[in-house]
Amino acid sequence: MTRYKLSKKDKKALVDEAVREVGAEIAKIIDSSEDVEVAKVKYAGLTDLFFADGVVALARFENVGLIPSLYLIYKRGVVPNYPSVLVDQGAVPRILNGADVMVPGIKAIEGYFHVGEKVIVRELDKGRVIAIGVSLMSKEEVESSQKGKAIRTLHYLGDEIWELSSR
Structure with missing residues (x-):
């Protein structure tokens, strides 16, 4: 580096x-x-x-x-003023291990997004930001789907980028 x-x-x-x-x-x-x-x-x-x-x-x-x-x-x-998805507690540990955000874990959407746009991932209970990703589906596709990857996780709490900052 x-x-x-x-x-x-x-x-x-x-x-x-x-x-x-x-x-x-x-x-x-x-x-x-x-x-x-x-x-x-x-x-x-x-x-x-x-x-x-x-x-x-x-x-x-x-x-x-x-x-x-x-x-x-x-x-x-x-x-940042990005749209957000709120995920249930079952999805949080997986996302914090680097997993992409799956449609079943999304419980609410704030704002509008198309495929390829940046999205904030928040935990449902407290609204805390846990990740930032890029959408693989539009808001409408997420709302009408019952399965599949919705957001590719780019950066999450505890990853290498986080570790570089918290030293």
């Missing part, structure tokens, strides 16, 4: 991209950080990790783009 500090020009480009992909609040965290670094990674579709003052703030995935790290979401209390 190669890691280096971003130039002012590259930092500005990242902030502009973050505004579009994860929202202005998270982009502002990057912009206000003294030290912004990128680590080049090749792992399961992950291409870049962006560190803001030593903490993983963003991850870039092939064919998906930027997502915020869950550590940043919890540390700063800022959640």
Whole structure:
């Protein structure tokens, strides 16, 4: 993993991209950080990790783009304006082991999404964010289906991205 500090020009480009992909609040965290670094990674579709003052703030995935790290979401209390699915307690341990989100585990949907869009995964009981993924079905398909994979999990609590942040 190669890691280096971003130039002012590259930092500005990242902030502009973050505004579009994860929202202005998270982009502002990057912009206000003294030290912004990128680590080049090749792992399961992950291409870049962006560190803001030593903490993983963003991850870039092939064919998906930027997502915020869950550590940043919890540390700063800022959640991107993505649609959400709420999953039952039976699905939570599986998702926290890296499993994709299956239709039967989804108990509610907040917002609208098409195939290929970023989605927040929350636990039903307390509404806590447990993962971020990309939809494999549209909202209508999820609501009308009784089986199948609905969301490909990209990042979940306790994964490698989380571990890099919490050190």
